[in-house]
Amino acid sequence: MNLIRSMENFVFGAECLGCGRASERLDPWLCPGCVAELERVSKVTLFPGPDVYSLYPMRPITRSLVHALKYKGVSGMATYLVRHSSAKISGVVGSELDLLPKPLYFVPVPLHRARYRERGYNQAEKIAAALAVCADGRVCKWLRRKTFVVSQTKLSREERERNVQDAFECVLPKEMPSRGTIIVVDDVYTTGATTGACLAAFERVLEKGNFGGGLPVLKVCTLLYDEPASAIADYAADCQMEWDAD
Template identity: 70%
Template sequence: MKFIRNVENFVFGAECLGCGQASGYLDPWLCPDCAEKLNRESKAVVSPGPDAYSLFPMRPLTRRLVHALKYKGISGVATYLVRHSSVVGGTMGAELALLPRPLHFVPVPLHRARFRERGYNQAEMIASALAVVTGGKVCKWLRRRSFVVSQTKLSKEERERNVAFAFEARLPRNLPGRGTVVVVDDVFTTGATTAACLDAFGRDFPLPLKVCTLLYDEPASVVADYAEDCQMEWDV
């Protein structure tokens, strides 16, 4: 079976990260159909909160792309998603343009053990891509103090306890006197991780604090409405 798959990849091209089908027309990660679907998703309005931004909703396609970023070692997906989001010439770009400049993108840090396992911090990859397209800077102003177990199957309360006091600020002596600090992570679910990061800066931190993630894992009710809308469009 593996031999057949290798032959198919040689003849038809590598597999699309979205649908898993072999294609000779990848861009380089998605086939034309999945690329068009991602373009539609980039126009969706997603709002985790008044001080938080997410570039895409959590959908099967975007979930698979972030999975490839985190667990398949394809770090280039971070730049790909940022460049195909509304940060570039879209609504998110307009939102970020309203923030006091410069933008200081602070990635959520990984514990050393997790970093050794993956070889890179996906939040740092995302922050770097955001800095390039907005003219901002990547600032490693947070340090992880404790190892946190995977949050995937934890409840909201468990997530909050899991990351409480897990981070501490590591600020430069000459802290910039202007601009906006944007804490960057891959997925916003309950907001527990990014909230713990914001808390690490303290109440008297002099710069505005925001959050930006690639995906927003919306409440189940929103996802159900989206599925129903898609079914209605299909029926029509």
């Protein structure tokens, strides 16, 4: 264990991935203060849409950790975040998943081959695997990306929707189950353009098929929800009120 911790400190510089400060008490990525902050934000209940679950709001700490997952090669961050989320600890999303028809099929949003070569893995697959362990489901690669799209991060809502329109196709097994729940998994939910395009791909195929009197339920689960600015401002005001009351 000490050898592993020493190697981690060498690779990551013994700096907290949340605040960036040096610490000898990392777990292995966060200092105690950032662990407490992550636990705090994990208790925020988020349902961006009627069929959408998000495990965390977009906050400085969660943004930093997902950035490490996507761009710094810290693939284990997916499991770390899921284990510290309401899918596991506080139980809000976990309770919702328990109520869904079983079995649960976690379907990651696919990366284009070019981006996969850049990162070495698909972060959505890592998240889906962690969710499958927590919720006793399985990972199914039933989506394929047809076109290369530019990054969604700086696009407007309308531009995001056009960018991913018809970008995905559904590749189902020959013996598709007529029950259970298909959960599309991604890292961040902003406007819902990407996951919406994935759901549309499933709907096109499922509506044409013959599934013996039933169709799987379709849902979405993401690590983060990038809330509107007004919601973030309200959260900041609430935090200030709690601080003043202490």
